[in-house]
Amino acid sequence: MIKKHFHKHFWKYFIIIIILIIVSIGSYNYYYYYKSKSLIVDTYKNLNNILLEFNQTLTDFSLDNDPEELLNSLNTLINNSQRFIHNNNAIMNNIFVKLNRVNGILFPSELGDLLLWYSNFDDKIISLRDNFAYIVQDGIGLAVLNKNNNNKDTIQKIKTDIADINKQLNKVDTILQQSPHNVKLGYDVVDIKVLTKNLRNLNDFIDTLDWLLGNQKTMRHLVIFQNPYNLSATGGEWVLYGILNCKNSLCQFDKIDFISNLNIAMLDKLVPPDELKYSNSVWVFQYFNWFFNFKTSAQTALKYYPQQEKFDGLISVNISLIEKLLENINPIKFNIDKEDISVTSRNVNEFLSTLDNDFKSNKQNQSQQKLDLFFQQLFINIGNTLDIKRFTTLFTNLIFQSLDNKDIQIYSTNSSVEHYLSQCSWAGSFPDSIDKNTDYIGIARANTTDTDIDQNIKEDIKIKITINEKGEITNDVKLILQNNNPKTVRTKSYSYLRVYIPPNSEIVNLVSASQRGPISRSAINYEKQGFKIDNVLESINIKTVYIEDQDAKTFLEENFVGIGSWIITSSQTQKTFSLNYKPNIHIDLQNNPHYNLFLQKQSGINRSYTIEVLYPAQNNPGQYNSITQTLILDKDTLLSFDLN
Numbered sequence: 302m303i304k305k306h307f308h309k310h311f312w313k314y315f316i317i318i319i320i321l322i323i324v325s326i327g328s329y330n331y332y333y334y335y336k337s338k339s340l341i342v343d344t345y346k347n348l349n350n351i352l353l354e355f356n357q358t359l360t361d362f363s364l365d366n367d368p369e370e371l372l373n374s375l376n377t378l379i380n381n382s383q384r385f386i387h388n389n390n391a392i393m394n395n396i397f398v399k400l401n402r403v404n405g406i407l408f409p410s411e412l413g414d415l416l417l418w419y420s421n422f423d424d425k426i427i428s429l430r431d432n433f434a435y436i437v438q439d440g441i442g443l444a445v446l447n448k449n450n451n452n453k454d455t456i457q458k459i460k461t462d463i464a465d466i467n468k469q470l471n472k473v474d475t476i477l478q479q480s481p482h483n484v485k486l487g488y489d490v491v492d493i494k495v496l497t498k499n500l501r502n503l504n505d506f507i508d509t510l511d512w513l514l515g516n517q518k519t520m521r522h523l524v525i526f527q528n529p530y531n532l533s534a535t536g537g538e539w540v541l542y543g544i545l546n547c548k549n550s551l552c553q554f555d556k557i558d559f560i561s562n563l564n565i566a567m568l569d570k571l572v573p574p575d576e577l578k579y580s581n582s583v584w585v586f587q588y589f590n591w592f593f594n595f596k597t598s599a600q601t602a603l604k605y606y607p608q609q610e611k612f613d614g615l616i617s618v619n620i621s622l623i624e625k626l627l628e629n630i631n632p633i634k635f636n637i638d639k640e641d642i643s644v645t646s647r648n649v650n651e652f653l654s655t656l657d658n659d660f661k662s663n664k665q666n667q668s669q670q671k672l673d674l675f676f677q678q679l680f681i682n683i684g685n686t687l688d689i690k691r692f693t694t695l696f697t698n699l700i701f702q703s704l705d706n707k708d709i710q711i712y713s714t715n716s717s718v719e720h721y722l723s724q725c726s727w728a729g730s731f732p733d734s735i736d737k738n739t740d741y742i743g744i745a746r747a748n749t750t751d752t753d754i755d756q757n758i759k760e761d762i763k764i765k766i767t768i769n770e771k772g773e774i775t776n777d778v779k780l781i782l783q784n785n786n787p788k789t790v791r792t793k794s795y796s797y798l799r800v801y802i803p804p805n806s807e808i809v810n811l812v813s814a815s816q817r818g819p820i821s822r823s824a825i826n827y828e829k830q831g832f833k834i835d836n837v838l839e840s841i842n843i844k845t846v847y848i849e850d851q852d853a854k855t856f857l858e859e860n861f862v863g864i865g866s867w868i869i870t871s872s873q874t875q876k877t878f879s880l881n882y883k884p885n886i887h888i889d890l891q892n893n894p895h896y897n898l899f900l901q902k903q904s905g906i907n908r909s910y911t912i913e914v915l916y917p918a919q920n921n922p923g924q925y926n927s928i929t930q931t932l933i934l935d936k937d938t939l940l941s942f943d944l945n
Contacts, residue, residue, distance in 0.1 A: 348419060351382045352491040355426070359499035366506070366725045368437035368701060375430040382423050422469050429462040436510070441700060442693025444514055444550045446683075452550035453516045456507055463504050467497055505721045512718050513614075513711075515547030522547070523603065523612045525560070527590070527619045529905030530650055530753040534745045534799070535590040535598050535729065536619055536707060536904025540657045541672070545616070557676050559660045559668065560587050566607035570832045575821070576797045576865070580749055582823035584835075590617075593745035593799060593903070594859055595729025596719070597837055599712035613715070617729075619708040619905060620650050625699055626679075630686040633678045637670055644675060654753055705936045707904035726937035731801075731859045735899050739939070740766070740884050741861070742778065743801035743901035744908065746868070750795045757786040758794060758870075761909045767925075768896060768916040768944070772888035775809070776802075780878040782814065784870035795819055796868045798878055801901070804860045805885035811864065813851040814876035818867035890917065894944035900934055907935045916944045 358374040361367075432455050443450035474493040511517060522545040527537030542563060544555040563586040573584035574591055581588060586605065592598040599615040606612070627633070627646035634643050644652045652675070660668040683692055703709040710729035713719045722728040735741065744762065748755055765777040784794055798814070825832070834842075845856040853866040868876050888896055896914060911931045918924040928942050 347385050349491055351378070351385055351419075352493075352496065354378050354381065356491055356496045356499060359496070359503060362506075363499055363502040366701070366705070366727070368433070369698065372430065372434055372437070375426065375433070379423070379427055379430060382419070382426065386420055386423060418469065418473060422466070422473075425462055425466050425469065429459065429466065432459045432462060436507075437697055437701075439690070439693045439697075440550070441510075442696040443689070444547070444552050445696060446689075446692070447551050447553045448689070450550050452514060453511075456511050456516060459507050460504065463500055463507075467500060470497060505717075509718050509721045512713070512715055513547065514550045514552070516550055519546065519548040520613045521545070521611070523606065523615045524554075525590075525602070525615065525617045526623075526653075527617050527905065528650060528654060528753065529619050529621060530654075530756045531750075532746055532748045532755040532758075532796075532905050533590040534593045534747045534903070535595050535617060535710065536906075537590075538748075539587050539590055540620070540653055544610075554676075557672065559657060559672070561657065561660055563587070563607055567605065568607050568609075569605055570830070571605070572827045572832045572834045572838075574838060576747075576818070576867075577749060578821035578823045579819040580795075580822075582825050583832075591747070592837075592858075593743065593801065594731050595710045595904075596712050596723075596731075597859075601835065601837065603714075614711060614713040614718075616712075617710045617904070619703070620653060622699060622703050622708050623679075624649055626683070626696075629695055630682045633675055633682060635674045635678055637674060638667065642671065650753070706907075707902055707936070710904060729904060731861055732899060732901065732937070735939075736897065738886055738888075739897040739899050740774065740776070740886055741801070741803045741899045741901070742776075743861070743903075744780065745799045745801070745903050746782075746906075747797045747799075748794060749797055750792060752792050754784075754786050754790060754792065754794055755906070757784070757790075758796075759783045759785055759909075760906070762911070764898075764910065764912045766896065766898070766912070766914045768888055768890075768914070770890075770917045770922075772890050773883070774886055774888065774896075775881065775883050778880040778882075780814075780868075781875065782868050782870060782877075783875045784872055786872040788872045790872050794868075794870045796870075798866050798868050800864045800878075800880055801858070801861045802864070802882055803884045803886065804862065806862045807883040807885070808855060808862075808864065808880070809883060810879070810881040811848060811851055811853055811866075812877075812879040813853050813866040814868040814878040815866075816850070816852050818852050818869070888916075888944070890944065896942045896944060898940045898942075900938045900940065902934050902937050907933050910934055912940065914942050914944075919945075 355378055358371065358378055361374065362371040435455050436452060436459070440450050440452040440455060444452055470493050513520065513522075524543040524545050525539050526541035526543070527533070527535065528540045529537035531538035533539070539560045541557060542560050543557040546553055546555055567585055571584035573581055573588065577584065577588060577591070586602065586607070589602045589605070590598050592601070595617070599617075602615055603612055624646045627644070627649055632643050632645045634641070636642070642652075656668045656672055687695065700709065704711075704725070704727045707729055709727075711722050711727055712729075713722060719728060720733075723730050723733055726732075731743070732741070742764065746760070759782070761781045761783075763777075763779040763781070767775045767777075769775075778800065780798065780800075782796070786794075795818075797818075841856050841858055845854050847854045851866065853864065856863045856865065862882075864880060866878055868878060870876050888894070894916075896916070898912070900910065902908075909931070910933075912929065914928045915925045916928075918926045926944075930940065930942075932938070
């Protein structure tokens with residue numbers, strides 16, 4: 302009976318068993334399909350996040366140009382990406398084994414190829430990091446020390462790394478832009494085009510460095526040393542000059558000499574700017590730092606360099622950089638003509654200024670000897686105090702800090718290099734890439750008294766920006782100058798102030814700090830004596846409008862509107878300059894309620910700024926909201942205010 306019953310129900314049981322087997326296999330497939338699908342989506346997301354992080358790293362560098370920050374970011378990126386590779390390789394290997402047992406065509410091998418691709422990509426990032434680290438931590442310092450280095454080869458390796466990374470990014474672009482097997486990723490994939498654009502910025506940095514270090518051809522740079530305690534438009538009085546030769550990443554000074562020697566050797570007789578005529582009847586080399594736009598001052602200096610030498614660029618270096626170097630090494634000590642001399646960070650500016658004054662006072666031989674001994678001993682003390690590693694790290698950090706705060710400014714005759722330097726705010730030139738709807742203020746003050754009194758002069762800038770309901774802007778700018786020199790210093794400060802505002806701005810009101818400037822003492826008949834006017838100076842003069850009652854003037858310089866005015870102060874006195882103007886800028890309060898202001902720093906001085914922005918309150922007609930920001934301007938800065 303049992304056997305009969307079994308035979309009777311055999312096919313029924315068999316079918317049930319078959320169904321159970323099919324369901325089990327299906328469930329197995331279903332489980333691993335959807336588990337793998339989830340993990341695959343996570344893999345794509347993680348990869349995308351790594352690439353987004355890489356892009357942000359490059360973006361930050363393009364904005365801040367800080368090599369040390371770039372290296373730190375690259376290290377973080379590498380750590381994150383290696384974790385990603387390790388975790389996903391283990392997961393995916395497990396998934397592929399199980400999937401292939403069931404259905405080898407559920408997911409093609411492209412995902413595995415993608416992980417392999419990323420492993421290679423990661424290797425390239427590591428190579429880029431290592432090569433870049435060598436350049437900015439050792440290579441630049443070794444070049445300046447004129448020591449053997451691998452800069453030329455390493456720079457080429459970096460270029461190769463960037464080219465390889467670009468190729469690899471192009472390979473993965475298609476995969477990232479397409480959802481795998483119609484999987485909806487649920488996030489925005491990285492824009493590879495933006496990423497490659499940011500990579501080009503890094504490549505431009507390397508190209509610029511390659512050019513300046515003379516890896517493409519021997520470079521000759523005219524180097525000017527500035528004294529910021531006697532402030533000029535470019536940052537300070539031109540005191541010394543040197544000729545720096547760079548070839549194959551080895552840089553060496555041909556000479557370092559007094560700027561007065563160039564004054565004496567001038568071949569051209571030039572009419573000075575009007576504001577210099579009261580103290581200097583002739584425009585000599587020392588005063589070519591007249592223009593706030595460093596590019597213009599540099600081009601003027603190279604044009605009239607008396608020896609008619611050709612240079613590939615001009616570099617200005619504030620003496621404060623030498624001060625910072627001396628803070629880290631032993632004092633400079635030497636004896637000359639039975640005089641014991643000791644120079645430290647605290648007195649180096651005084652020492653060099655005294656040498657310059659002595660040179661002008663017919664003590665040329667003694668001054669020249671002291672100058673030569675000082676720089677010889679400076680490099681000796683660097684070698685005795687700091688090992689190579691410490692020096693290269695210190696020097697490179699100082700260079701990039703100095704470029705940001707304009708203790709170093711560079712002009713290059715190579716237009717591509719000059720463009721990159723300008724975009725980094727390392728050229729000291731007017732900005733050429735700010736948005737037309739971005740407001741701009743640049744302030745330049747020049748001490749025309751030839752005395753080191755600016756270390757005791759304090760400036761405060763107060764800016765009030767009012768935006769009305771139509772999005773129209775009115776700016777009030779006040780510069781308050783406090784002369785804190787002791788009353789024992791009887792020399793007045795004769796400062797010429799220039800304020801630069803956006804093109805096509807309308808000046809509403811102007812109140813000079815000193816309604817009467819100094820009177821020119823020049824008795825030269827420039828025309829009769831064959832003096833010529835520099836063409837750049839003449840082009841500015843042609844577009845100058847005088848405001849007689851304020852003894853001020855307006856002019857155009859590189860399309861920016863300039864306002865010039867005197868500030869004359871005695872010790873322990875204060876003066877205020879006021880300007881009210883309307884920039885030709887409109888704020889779309891409905892669709893884009895943002896106000897942007899670009900503040901350009903003057904080399905040699907860090908001014909205090911207080912900025913107040915007034916804008917209409919939403920749903921409250923006639924009422925205004927207020928945003929206030931204070932800062933010490935130590936570099937060119939773009940401020941952005943959200944008006945929501």
